[in-house]
Amino acid sequence: MNEGWIECVPNFSEGRRAEVIDALREAIAGVPGVWILDTHTDADHNRSVITFAGPASAVEEAAFAAIRLAAERIDLEQHRGQHPRIGATDVVPFVPLAGARLEDCVALARRLGQRVGDELGIPVYLYEAAATRPDRRNLEDIRRGEYEGLRMAIETDPGRAPDFGPPRLGPAGATVIGARPPLIAFNVYLTTPDVEIARNVARAVRHSSGGLRFVKALGLEVDGRAQVSMNLTDYTQTPLARVVELVRREAARHGVGIERSELVGLIPQQAMIDAAAWYLQLEGFDARQILETRLDAARDEAPGEPGFLDRLADGSPTPGGGSAAASAAAMGAALAGMVARLTIGKKKYAEVEARMRAMAAAADDLRRRLTLAVDQDAEAFEDVLRAMRMPQTTEAEKTVRAEALERATRQAARVPLGVALAAADVAELAAEAAEIGNRNAISDAATAVAMARAAAESAALNVRLNAQSLADRAVVADWEQALEAARRRIDDADRRAREAFQARLGIG
Numbered sequence: 013m014n015e016g017w018i019e020c021v022p023n024f025s026e027g028r029r030a031e032v033i034d035a036l037r038e039a040i041a042g043v044p045g046v047w048i049l050d051t052h053t054d055a056d057h058n059r060s061v062i063t064f065a066g067p068a069s070a071v072e073e074a075a076f077a078a079i080r081l082a083a084e085r086i087d088l089e090q091h092r093g094q095h096p097r098i099g100a101t102d103v104v105p106f107v108p109l110a111g112a113r114l115e116d117c118v119a120l121a122r123r124l125g126q127r128v129g130d131e132l133g134i135p136v137y138l139y140e141a142a143a144t145r146p147d148r149r150n151l152e153d154i155r156r157g158e159y160e161g162l163r164m165a166i167e168t169d170p171g172r173a174p175d176f177g178p179p180r181l182g183p184a185g186a187t188v189i190g191a192r193p194p195l196i197a198f199n200v201y202l203t204t205p206d207v208e209i210a211r212n213v214a215r216a217v218r219h220s221s222g223g224l225r226f227v228k229a230l231g232l233e234v235d236g237r238a239q240v241s242m243n244l245t246d247y248t249q250t251p252l253a254r255v256v257e258l259v260r261r262e263a264a265r266h267g268v269g270i271e272r273s274e275l276v277g278l279i280p281q282q283a284m285i286d287a288a289a290w291y292l293q294l295e296g297f298d299a300r301q302i303l304e305t306r307l308d309a310a311r312d313e314a315p316g317e318p319g320f321l322d323r324l325a326d327g328s329p330t331p332g333g334g335s336a337a338a339s340a341a342a343m344g345a346a347l348a349g350m351v352a353r354l355t356i357g358k359k360k361y362a363e364v365e366a367r368m369r370a371m372a373a374a375a376d377d378l379r380r381r382l383t384l385a386v387d388q389d390a391e392a393f394e395d396v397l398r399a400m401r402m403p404q405t406t407e408a409e410k411t412v413r414a415e416a417l418e419r420a421t422r423q424a425a426r427v428p429l430g431v432a433l434a435a436a437d438v439a440e441l442a443a444e445a446a447e448i449g450n451r452n453a454i455s456d457a458a459t460a461v462a463m464a465r466a467a468a469e470s471a472a473l474n475v476r477l478n479a480q481s482l483a484d485r486a487v488v489a490d491w492e493q494a495l496e497a498a499r500r501r502i503d504d505a506d507r508r509a510r511e512a513f514q515a516r517l518g519i520g
Contacts, residue, residue, distance in 0.1 A: 024062070047388075052275075059095045076128065082101040098188070099186045104188070121138060121189045121191045132184075134185075136189055197276035206238055210231030210232060253290040334393070334427060335385075337468075338427075352372035436468060436497075438461075439465065439502045443461055443505035443508040458513050
């Protein structure tokens with residue numbers, strides 16, 4: 013059965029050692045089905061935020077692998093940085109995306125929390141929607157006193173006892189795990205080095221001090237500038253533009269202004285649209301007036317992708333078979349969504365309408381992910397080509413080239429592996445559509461299964477081609493197991509679709 017997609021945004025207490033940050037990315041990307049969306053690193057904060065997403069089971073494995081690695085490589089006794097922290101992996105929020113609910117993220121947070129406490133011996137606190145106590149909903153309350161303050165309190169104060177794991181801190185500290193809606197992490201730099209001004213502005217802006225609802229803020233010194241570091245927990249209620257203008261006004265009271273701002277991680281598109289419309293004072297603005305939005309809609313409505321097919325045929329190595337596999341799986345997902353929508357609203361299928369709505373959303377999510385993979389596969393192979401072109405005159409150059417080629421080849425295999433796993437999701441979704449969806453569209457559901465099978469088999473060829481040159485044979489063995497599991501799922505989905513086709517239409 014297809015899982016909803018969940019975003020994970022872990023914050024690690026390391027922003028200066030590139031080799032540790034790269035290792036954390038490798039640990040996350042090494043889990044099949046996970047997609048790294050963004051990496052933000054800040055040396056002054058000595059902190060990195062790696063944003064990734066995928067099905068719940070894959071996201072859980074990736075988060076656990078990263079927490080384990082961070083515990084091995086980051087020592088809080090040695091760590092110094094501007095940002096408050098209590099752990100090597102400081103905080104791990106899960107955010108529901110298409111096809112997932114906040115309740116799914118809560119269950120995931122609690123499951124992972126217990127696993128981290130039991131298997132890694134790291135104290136875990138649950139926060140936000142996953143909190144088991146009202147005084148632990150807010151991250152800043154849990155992080156009070158930071159690592160140094162918590163080190164003694166966790167052993168002596170029953171109120172600071174963790175939800176999971178031992179009541180004592182090791183060099184990896186403690187980890188806060190939770191579930192929440194999308195959040196915007198946003199920093200504003202002021203035209204002054206005076207951190208006290210930033211603290212005053214933060215006090216005026218944050219909700220806990222009487223400022224704006226859904227805004228958390230701290231005043232820090234970063235890069236020789238006073239910084240107001242903020243989290244917007246609900247941008248639909250407190251828009252980004254309103255926050256910026258209050259910061260500007262409060263800064264002006266102290267005789268300073270805004271020098272620049274920055275995002276930490278990703279931001280919902282609607283938040284940027286809302287900010288642009290507010291500043292431009294656009295009356296009656298509709299997001300469909302954005303050129304790219306209209307173009308995307310036109311592409312979705314178009315019967316084919318001639319631009320992509322032209323590029324596929326033009327004789328260049330990219331895009332190639334991996335991109336074609338992703339495109340085929342995306343078409344299968346589109347067909348599954350079509351069958352669901354042809355079922356919705358029909359009296360004859362009223363009893364399955366709720367399920368069809370969920371299936372349509374899941375199919376749309378799969379289609380978006382697979383469409384993204386079309387370009388990701390081409391980009392991954394371009395990275396392989398760049399690594400192959402690196403100089404190898406000296407032994408040192410040969411070592412650097414070999415390491416770069418290994419990393420690039422791994423990624424070039426991971427992308428089609430993710431496509432194969434997503435294709436299995438498409439096949440299962442389409443098989444269910446064949447069984448309970450609109451009978452008049454059953455051939456479309458069966459076609460979706462066939463497209464998914466072709467995509468998975470094609471993607472598997474690309475995984476194995478890249479895997480043959482990798483030094484790490486253990487990870488290759490894991491990939492083979494994942495591919496075999498995907499193949500079995502598709503075999504079962506194909507059988508279900510054929511049986512439904514025959515039973516519902518009387519055609520063999």
